Amino acid sequence: MKSVSLFxxxxxxxxxxxxxxxxxxKPAQTAxxxxxxxxxxxxxxxxxxxxxxxxxxxxxxxxxxxxxxxDSLAALSRASEDVRNTLAAMIHFDLxxxxxxxxxxxxxxxxxxxxxxxxxxxxxxxxxxxxRGSDEYxxxxxxxxxxxxxxxxxxHGIDAGRxxxxxxxxxxxxxxxxxxxxxxQNRRAEFEVVxxxxxxHRP
Amino acid sequence: xxxxxxxALLVVQDTTSIDRGVRIGIVYRxxxxxxxxxxxxxxxxxxxxxxxVGRDLDYSDRFEIITLPAGDSIRLAGTSSSTRSTATRRSxxxxxxxxxxxxxxxxPLYQALGADFxxxxxxxxxxxxxxxxxxxxxxxxxxVRARLPRAGDASFRMAVHRLxxxxxxxxxxxxxxxxxxxxxxxxGKVYRIDQDGADQQLVSSTDRQAxxxxxxxxxxxxxxMEFQAGKGWLYLQEMATGKRTAVPTTGTALDFxxxxxxxxxxxxxxRATEEGTDLYTINLKxxxxxxxxxxxxxxxxxxxxxxxxxxxxxxxxTRPGLPQIYVMAxxxxxxxxxxxxxxxxxxxxxxxxxxxxxxxxxxxxxxAGTLQVFVLDVRTRTVRQLTSVGRNEDPTWAPDxxxxxxxxxxxxxxxxxxxxxxxxRIRPLLQQSGERLPAWSPRLSEASSSTP
Numbered sequence: 302m303k304s305v306s307l308f309x310x311x312x313x314x315x316x317x318x319x320x321x322x323x324x325x326x327k328p329a330q331t332a333x334x335x336x337x338x339x340x341x342x343x344x345x346x347x348x349x350x351x352x353x354x355x356x357x358x359x360x361x362x363x364x365x366x367x368x369x370x371x372d373s374l375a376a377l378s379r380a381s382e383d384v385r386n387t388l389a390a391m392i393h394f395d396l397x398x399x400x401x402x403x404x405x406x407x408x409x410x411x412x413x414x415x416x417x418x419x420x421x422x423x424x425x426x427x428x429x430x431x432x433r434g435s436d437e438y439x440x441x442x443x444x445x446x447x448x449x450x451x452x453x454x455x456x457h458g459i460d461a462g463r464x465x466x467x468x469x470x471x472x473x474x475x476x477x478x479x480x481x482x483x484x485x486q487n488r489r490a491e492f493e494v495v496x497x498x499x500x501x502h503r504p
Numbered sequence: 505x506x507x508x509x510x511x512a513l514l515v516v517q518d519t520t521s522i523d524r525g526v527r528i529g530i531v532y533r534x535x536x537x538x539x540x541x542x543x544x545x546x547x548x549x550x551x552x553x554x555x556x557v558g559r560d561l562d563y564s565d566r567f568e569i570i571t572l573p574a575g576d577s578i579r580l581a582g583t584s585s586s587t588r589s590t591a592t593r594r595s596x597x598x599x600x601x602x603x604x605x606x607x608x609x610x611x612p613l614y615q616a617l618g619a620d621f622x623x624x625x626x627x628x629x630x631x632x633x634x635x636x637x638x639x640x641x642x643x644x645x646x647x648v649r650a651r652l653p654r655a656g657d658a659s660f661r662m663a664v665h666r667l668x669x670x671x672x673x674x675x676x677x678x679x680x681x682x683x684x685x686x687x688x689x690x691x692g693k694v695y696r697i698d699q700d701g702a703d704q705q706l707v708s709s710t711d712r713q714a715x716x717x718x719x720x721x722x723x724x725x726x727x728x729m730e731f732q733a734g735k736g737w738l739y740l741q742e743m744a745t746g747k748r749t750a751v752p753t754t755g756t757a758l759d760f761x762x763x764x765x766x767x768x769x770x771x772x773x774x775r776a777t778e779e780g781t782d783l784y785t786i787n788l789k790x791x792x793x794x795x796x797x798x799x800x801x802x803x804x805x806x807x808x809x810x811x812x813x814x815x816x817x818x819x820x821x822t823r824p825g826l827p828q829i830y831v832m833a834x835x836x837x838x839x840x841x842x843x844x845x846x847x848x849x850x851x852x853x854x855x856x857x858x859x860x861x862x863x864x865x866x867x868x869x870x871x872a873g874t875l876q877v878f879v880l881d882v883r884t885r886t887v888r889q890l891t892s893v894g895r896n897e898d899p900t901w902a903p904d905x906x907x908x909x910x911x912x913x914x915x916x917x918x919x920x921x922x923x924x925x926x927x928x929r930i931r932p933l934l935q936q937s938g939e940r941l942p943a944w945s946p947r948l949s950e951a952s953s954s955t956p
Contacts, residue, residue: 397826397852427734433873434852434854435827435852435854435855435868435875435897435898436715436897436898436940436941437715437716437760437761437774437806437807437854437855437941438804438806438807438820438827438852438854438855440736440758440760440774440776440781440806441774441776441780441781441804441806441822442804444758444776444777444780444781444804445780445781445804448778448780451778466734466778467733467734467735467758468734468758468776469734470731472713472731
């Protein structure tokens, strides 16, 4: 958008410069003593103003065209952004558990639809734990959580090759806190785009 | 008849001794720790040596350390220098001189103070002389001479710790733990620290997040895990040079919780893949032969720890649902439950470490939502809970199999603590927060503790 408006500003500036330059010549050319030179000058001036008008019209058409293009791009990227946000929505787990909770199945179903609508899309699932468990065991538990989320997507028809998994144990807490609110937010799986996510289509 | 008669005589002897107001030696007081006094030596230097050794012997938890009331009011040397020949005969010192000046103590005085041993640290030229007096025998138990590095030299403290262990060995016939270190993780870096809380040093060398340091049995190198982008690499590092090498086959998945076999030839570890987490071993000597020990499929298997004879591996398995402590032969056969638990009642159990004497496995277990340190008796397969104040986790054995270092938030923040299982005494290893995953070294020989 920034580059488009910059272009428009330059175009307008050029038009203003062109207009003011003919305006400055006109009074001299309407003098009552015509001669060959002045007739030629008048012709030139007329042609200049026609050219200027044509240029302005062209500039305007170009501006409108670009604006339309930008608008539709913005609309597309807005849609893509919505899809991306839906895809990135985290799911959560119960303490010491790695099974997908029923309240997260809707969220995973949406991801299934997005993955189906965007066949080039590849994602990575990161499994995370809260700080209450054992540091080292949490690496295994985080792995289970990521696998569990992946398994759900695969069982709903997504090719397993499109989904990578990672475990972060308790090493990347989303919320720094030592209460149930923080813990329950930290027991999660995160979804990120690996590739094919530049222009996501709505399912 | 003869033993009975002897016993009767001893009893008589005891009684008369007590009647004379003289304290009895260690052999007559089972369950009571022998008293030890560090002899003050004003103006002779070596104050730091005395302080380090005194603290080491205190931290061994094997002595009652006797503090002298105002040292100058006590006559240190006896009036006569009648050192018994039976005492000097046992001296193992290599030189002469130096010991003679401290050989004759006012033994009855120290006996009255409750001391069974007195340790005298003196200097003879550039040699430091340790003289251990046996108070009950009224003589010198042992003299040790050593040329210590200059104070402030990187190897100074460890050399002093080694002398403290020699003094303990001379007094009790048991090896000490003064010359040991603890590895731990803070802010994703591996540090090492002497067991007395001094000389903390960074030993990991990259910005990647480090976890799970583990000592090689020779104390000369360690393994640890580096964590990045959801993958785990295992590395071996030489303690003296800092040189590190990647463990063969690591880096393809999430590898964690490395553990050396006692002979140092095998590294056991956990590998998390799409199939779950399972235990593997690799031959370090030939950099080959990845071997899978568990096939969990629907359960995770992790945190291996070898028995000191190398025959068995204790580990964590989630096969009963929650993680619990299991054991198997080192080749992966004969897998079975190790630490008993009540299904549906007992909380998750993790982080096992087999004691160097082979008799126990320390681990932590969730008790009402908080982790506590437990010890499994290998022979009877019974467990006992060691801690109850705050959250206590990741226990690691000292080489004497009676001290454990662990992480506790009992003081309000997580830090490293040391507990003595015999006396129950607990002390903080260092007064900082954020430490975790400690690993206590084996006894460090001269070769294994040199610093570049």
